[in-house]
Amino acid sequence: MGSQSGQFMPAVSRFIGEETPELVEGHGATVVDADGNEYVDFFAQHAAMSHGYSHPEVVSAVSEQTERLNFSAYDFPTEPSRRLTERLAEVAPGDLERSYFVNSGSEAVEVALTLARRATGNHEFLALGEAFHGRTYGARSLVGWSGYREGFGPFLPSVTHVPSYNCEEFPGGEPETGAEYAEILEYILEYQVSDVAAFIAEPMFGTAGNIPAPEGYFKRIKEICDEHGILFIADEVITGFGRTGKPFGIDHYDVEPDVMTTAKALGGGMPIGATIATPEVADAFESMDYFSTFGGNPVATAAGLASLDVFEEEDLAGNAAEAGEYLLDQLHDLQSRYPFVGEIRGRGLLVGVDLIDPDDGSPLAKEHSLDLRRDAIDRGLILPAGQGWNGNTIRINPPLVIDDDELDRGVAVMDECFELLADRLA
Numbered sequence: 001m002g003s004q005s006g007q008f009m010p011a012v013s014r015f016i017g018e019e020t021p022e023l024v025e026g027h028g029a030t031v032v033d034a035d036g037n038e039y040v041d042f043f044a045q046h047a048a049m050s051h052g053y054s055h056p057e058v059v060s061a062v063s064e065q066t067e068r069l070n071f072s073a074y075d076f077p078t079e080p081s082r083r084l085t086e087r088l089a090e091v092a093p094g095d096l097e098r099s100y101f102v103n104s105g106s107e108a109v110e111v112a113l114t115l116a117r118r119a120t121g122n123h124e125f126l127a128l129g130e131a132f133h134g135r136t137y138g139a140r141s142l143v144g145w146s147g148y149r150e151g152f153g154p155f156l157p158s159v160t161h162v163p164s165y166n167c168e169e170f171p172g173g174e175p176e177t178g179a180e181y182a183e184i185l186e187y188i189l190e191y192q193v194s195d196v197a198a199f200i201a202e203p204m205f206g207t208a209g210n211i212p213a214p215e216g217y218f219k220r221i222k223e224i225c226d227e228h229g230i231l232f233i234a235d236e237v238i239t240g241f242g243r244t245g246k247p248f249g250i251d252h253y254d255v256e257p258d259v260m261t262t263a264k265a266l267g268g269g270m271p272i273g274a275t276i277a278t279p280e281v282a283d284a285f286e287s288m289d290y291f292s293t294f295g296g297n298p299v300a301t302a303a304g305l306a307s308l309d310v311f312e313e314e315d316l317a318g319n320a321a322e323a324g325e326y327l328l329d330q331l332h333d334l335q336s337r338y339p340f341v342g343e344i345r346g347r348g349l350l351v352g353v354d355l356i357d358p359d360d361g362s363p364l365a366k367e368h369s370l371d372l373r374r375d376a377i378d379r380g381l382i383l384p385a386g387q388g389w390n391g392n393t394i395r396i397n398p399p400l401v402i403d404d405d406e407l408d409r410g411v412a413v414m415d416e417c418f419e420l421l422a423d424r425l426a
């Protein structure tokens with residue numbers, strides 16, 4: 001089993017505690033543990049394994065590059081990092097043409113913050129009330145949920161959290177397009193802040209519980225940002241590269257960001273992040289405004305190139321859109337049979353299922369979700385239950401290469417586990 005007591009990493013074996021299986025192999029959306037048990041994966045390692053485990057094209061790109069030249073820092077350019085910059089400029093929305101390579105999503109956010117201050121000369125940031133942007137200090141300062149910040153302050157003093165579209169009841173009745181939720185930003189700009197460098201947002205909340213923004217929301221946010229000379233940073237660390245059924249999450253909103261942060265799926269399993277900016281913004285950066293020894297190394301960028309090839313050749317965005325529809329149908333069927341299944345939402349393969357107390361609709365206590373995780377593992381499914389800011393969301397974000405058979409098996413296990421949960425709640 002997966003306990004590793006010599007480390008001071010309390011999150012190790014977090015999935016189901018001491019009994020968490022040690023993984024030894026994986027292909028597509030299926031992983032195998034040290035005892036030979038197979039699991040369909042609805043988790044994809046925090047939505048990072050979009051291409052599936054050990055994709056052969058990524059594996060051979062990594063191995064070929066490792067043999068040829070396994071490392072060079074920024075000081076010497078390499079072919080894979082040059083080519084990856086060109087490819088990202090082709091796939092990224094609008095005028096996002098310049099990339100800055102780092103090693104993770106949090107670090108991509110740090111670069112975006114540093115760049116925004118340099119490019120605008122302003123120091124304040126706006127982030128959404130339920131946002132998650134990482135755990136380094138700048139990124140953590142942007143996190144909207146106090147549970148992830150408590151005990152670690154002081155943070156960046158210049159972050160203001162903007163109430164998001166995810167409020168229970170919108171004052172003034174049901175919004176028509178979702179643009180109405182964005183108007184609060186005008187108020188904040190008038191009364192609360194004065195020197196804003198950037199507004200940063202996930203196009204769809206991930207960690208908060210896989211919650212999409214309504215249709216007209218980001219268009220209005222971008223308009224307001226433009227009117228006030230504020231940069232709009234789309235944090236696509238989870239939503240990028242097909243996860244939501246379009247190449248990037250922000251593509252659902254017909255908005256072109258000034259800066260975009262990416263990581264997770266970009267490396268097809270290798271650690272890499274990229275902050276992508278318009279030339280106008282990127283040109284403000286000076287030589288040592290940021291530096292990261294391993295950022296943009298040839299092996300990680302070769303993996304990035306292979307992962308972009310797979311993204312296009314296998315139409316991962318199209319697969320996510322199709323499989324996501326199929327999955328939502330099946331989940332709605334479960335919802336019709338189990339009264340503790342509350343809201344189901346999502347785009348592509350970034351789906352949230354809330355579990356509720358059937359008596360009053362309040363979030364179901366987290367221990368029930370943890371039982372679900374264990375029941376699912378015992379039956380061959382990695383099911384990320386017990387997530388979201390209320391601890392009652394099943395965040396379903398499998399590899400985008402998952403096939404119908406794997407989805408069917410996963411949903412069948414959910415059905416069995418829901419049956420057990422129904423008995424426990426009776």
Ligand SMILES: Cc1ncc(COP(=O)(O)O)c(C=O)c1O
Nearest residue numbers: 104105106132133134206237238
């Ligand atoms: C939207 C978003 N931004 C940033 C991060 C941080 O990425 P990393 O864990 O690679 O530092 C995450 C991680 O889940 C994320 O979801």
